[in-house]
Amino acid sequence: MIASSESDLVVEPLVKAVQALGLDKIQHHIFICADQTKPLCCSKEKSLEAWDYLKKRLTELKLDQPKSTRPACTFRTKANCLRVCTQGPILVVYPDGVWYHSATPNVIERILQEHILGSQVVEEYVFLTHPLPDCFSSVPAEVKD
């Protein structure tokens, strides 16, 4: 639920966006390096092929929107650069914090089938696993108030 300290005119479009996108139902958020300003980890063409494949398959698998049969969804974001800049396309899955290299369409398909749907990390393409800490437990008490 969005805090409603702003006027209804400001908040209403945001509430609609939350509902339309299923933001409050996100279970995984995938970031991928694509359409880079300076393509370093892979060519711009290869990154866009990966991004287009990710979008297409999330839609085909009906993972992009919550459904009555599966109330959670997977969000995707195209990052200009994830700052790794080698062996791309680079892709990271949150909240798990699993970083993948060489995220070509074939690897993305495995990530979707095995990691997102099967809860099994595709180990052979992982170069780091670092889940983010629980943000509320790491915030000092004086900041929470």
Ligand code: FES
């Ligand atoms: S260019 Fe892909 S991570 Fe930097």
